[in-house]
Amino acid sequence: MATPPSSVAAAVRHFTVDGESAGQRLDNYLVRELKGVPKTHIYRIIRSGEVRVNKGRAQADTRVQDGDQIRVPPIRLSERAEQKAQQPAPARQFPVLFDDAALLAIDKPAGVAVHGGSGVSFGVIEQLRQALPAAPLLELVHRLDRETSGILLVAKKKSALRALQDQFRERETDKTYLALVKGVWPARQKVLDWPLHKYLLPDGERRVRVTGADDPDGMRSITLVRVVGAVAPPVGWPAAAEQAFTLLAVTIKTGRTHQIRVHLSHAGHPILGDDKYGDFELNRLLQRHGLKRMFLHAWQLGFTHPSLQTPVQLQADLPPELKGWGGVARVL
Missing domain, CATH: 3.10.290.10 (RNA-binding S4 domain)
Structure with missing residues (x-):
């Protein structure tokens, strides 16, 4: 034995x-x-x-x-x-969008978890703590999925952490993402108001699905959608494959787990490259034509500064691997 x-x-x-x-x-x-x-x-x-x-x-x-x-x-x-x-996690700094005594806003790249856990030894926050050892406090205000890029807030003070988390909880922030989805999004469909239910797969991994209004475990979830423009596939895209893609500006009024991904997929327009709720056959084709990740980016974030009580509006431009795919750059 x-x-x-x-x-x-x-x-x-x-x-x-x-x-x-x-x-x-x-x-x-x-x-x-x-x-x-x-x-x-x-x-x-x-x-x-x-x-x-x-x-x-x-x-x-x-x-x-x-x-x-x-x-x-x-x-x-x-x-x-x-x-x-x-x-210890390796020290790493990230592109800075905002930095003062109360908070730090960075542009998180795709493929990096925000914190360690679930098979990941370290994430953004552990790397920042190693890179900024003089900071008395560095705490995540909110989270982004590992494959989502864009704006991430980190509090430098306990008071800032509480104030900003209160704003997120009370829906007092404006969070807008850019998402490229399969098909032609109907311009009249602007509000997705479907409750979401979290569950676990047998291996313990989290999943989310749209549920009915009578589900006691369903949580109301509201997503606002605006069409930015139609996107053409890249040169060499096979004629027999899906030809229509739509770039969306998506604002979430509630911050549920995987909310945007599940809502858009349930609407029949999954995010390109989404390995949990997407079109898996299409994803394989996208990989072969240069889109190696999920096309979801935390683009804009508005909130009230926790100390100064002044409005802050941040924007993180699309990273090159997304902006350069197909005809995305032409519609921005």
């Missing part, structure tokens, strides 16, 4: 939430604290009730508060995984 791999001794762990972490979701807090533990495992122990906040069960989206006591059950990691978790 093969000898099982050695593992690091597991024990119950206790955490006390400090002021800098107050207001974070429980799952995000644990992803940061339990370095090297797969995100799917973190969700599993939360769902099972093994994670306790102040001796009570909690949900993944529970907001932790200053002074909360969190109990985490024993978690075994192989020595290799433990050693990997202890390795």
Whole structure:
């Protein structure tokens, strides 16, 4: 019989939430604290009730508060995984869109997770902390999917983090994305108001689907859509393949997981390159003709500065790999 791999001794762990972490979701807090533990495992122990906040069960989206006591059950990691978790993230800086004492806005490239977890050793926030060691606080205000590029806000102060997260929660921000979708989008279809239901695949990966108004777990989700223009396929595109693509400016009034991707797919116009909700056969053809990623970009973001109380409007231009595909540049 093969000898099982050695593992690091597991024990119950206790955490006390400090002021800098107050207001974070429980799952995000644990992803940061339990370095090297797969995100799917973190969700599993939360769902099972093994994670306790102040001796009570909690949900993944529970907001932790200053002074909360969190109990985490024993978690075994192989020595290799433990050693990997202890390795610091490589320092990396990203294109800066805005920077002052309260917050930092960067232009996140596609292919980079915003934080470590779920098989990813590190993300944007861990790399920024290594690159800016003098910063007393760097915390994600919100998230972007790994394959989505564009504007990402990072708070430098606890007060800024709370104020900005409140704005996102109360729908006081204006977030607009650029998305290239399959087919001709009907110009009259401007509002998508479909509730979304989150669920897990057998391997623990998150998925989202449109559900009915009578679903108690459905969350109202509103997406506004404006047609920017029709986009022609690139030179050499096969005549027998899909010929019509539409560039959309998409504004979300609610910030649900995968909201834009699921809404557009449900409408019959999936985002090009979307590996979860897209047209997989079309995606293979896109790969062969130069589109190597999902065409979704966090383009514009408007919010109120958390300290100055003045309006801030940011824009991150399309990266070259998207702007240069097909006839995109001609419609912008």
